[in-house]
Amino acid sequence: MVVSPMQQQAYQPIWQLSQGQLNLLTSCPRKFQHRYLDQIDPSLGLETQSHQRLGTQFHQLMQQQALGLEIQPLIAAHPPIQTWFDSFAQFPPPMIRGEHLSEYHRWGWLEGYLLVAIYDLLILNPEQAQVLDWKSYARPRQDIELRQNWQTRLYLYLLAETSDYAPEQISMTYWFAEAPELGRANTLTFAYDQTLHAQTHQELRGWLSQLRDWCQAYARGEDFPQVPLTAQQCYTAWGCCPFVNRCQREQQQTTKLARQVAWADIEAIAELALDPEVNPMGEAQEPLL
Numbered sequence: 502m503v504v505s506p507m508q509q510q511a512y513q514p515i516w517q518l519s520q521g522q523l524n525l526l527t528s529c530p531r532k533f534q535h536r537y538l539d540q541i542d543p544s545l546g547l548e549t550q551s552h553q554r555l556g557t558q559f560h561q562l563m564q565q566q567a568l569g570l571e572i573q574p575l576i577a578a579h580p581p582i583q584t585w586f587d588s589f590a591q592f593p594p595p596m597i598r599g600e601h602l603s604e605y606h607r608w609g610w611l612e613g614y615l616l617v618a619i620y621d622l623l624i625l626n627p628e629q630a631q632v633l634d635w636k637s638y639a640r641p642r643q644d645i646e647l648r649q650n651w652q653t654r655l656y657l658y659l660l661a662e663t664s665d666y667a668p669e670q671i672s673m674t675y676w677f678a679e680a681p682e683l684g685r686a687n688t689l690t691f692a693y694d695q696t697l698h699a700q701t702h703q704e705l706r707g708w709l710s711q712l713r714d715w716c717q718a719y720a721r722g723e724d725f726p727q728v729p730l731t732a733q734q735c736y737t738a739w740g741c742c743p744f745v746n747r748c749q750r751e752q753q754q755t756t757k758l759a760r761q762v763a764w765a766d767i768e769a770i771a772e773l774a775l776d777p778e779v780n781p782m783g784e785a786q787e788p789l790l
């Protein structure tokens with residue numbers, strides 16, 4: 502049975518999902534519960550916010566530059582951002598020709614949930630569409646990490662679902678600020694095709710269906726599932742999950758390293774706010790293209 506967003510609203514505390522929320526949900530459902538249903542934000546007051554703030558400012562300045570606004574005085578006041586802009590000027594990502602759309606929002610309903618993407622830059626021409634995303638950190642060692650990340654998968658999926666482009670006409674390129682000496686190695690481009698699109702569609706449906714069940718159980722007082730300890734997500738070589746105490750998964754680790762919160766968690770948790778103009782009670786809004 503197809504349930505309308507209005508009907509879902511009665512018992513569905515979460516109705517809008519971004520890539521960061523999907524990453525959290527699929528890495529550990531209990532972590533998703535702590536952050537979005539219990540509404541605990543472990544990123545508050547952490548050192549990592551400084552780099553994150555710079556990353557947000559970099560995105561804002563890139564958007565302002567795309568709009569033709571004067572940004573040089575603002576860049577000069579923040580040396581790391583100046584370095585990133587210099588790096589971008591020296592080693593820009595490969596870009597197709599076409600119309601540039603900065604900070605472009607795209608959304609669509611699936612299984613009663615509104616899936617939302619915010620593209621740093623979207624370039625369109627009659628034959629191709631390219632999504633670009635700026636990262637204020639270095640390129641991951643394993644490309645597969647980013648290929649499997651929900652940012653890549655959701656951003657490509659939503660564009661294919663809400664436009665006339667075939668999946669094969671769409672690609673996504675990441676540009677990494679922290680590797681200027683590597684030249685073109687500071688970019689990573691993922692192609693897309695019908696097989697990947699069908700896989701993403703099936704997986705999304707499965708996770709959204711699970712999420713609905715977990716939310717209903719949560720309303721009855723049940724917690725979302727935890728990942729098993731053997732999955733090694735509560736404690737990793739880089740730090741620990743910010744919720745180990747709430748999950749009663751503390752370990753006798755007192756090293757500074759073990760007390761740090763995993764950066765990936767913070768990045769997913771402290772994602773930019775979604776578009777406030779998206780109406781939770783409305784029908785799917787078809788973006789213009």
Ligand code: SF4
Pocket residue numbers: 529531532535727728734735742743744745746748750
């Ligand atoms: S401590 Fe472990 S089980 Fe609890 S939210 Fe974190 S990763 Fe999940």
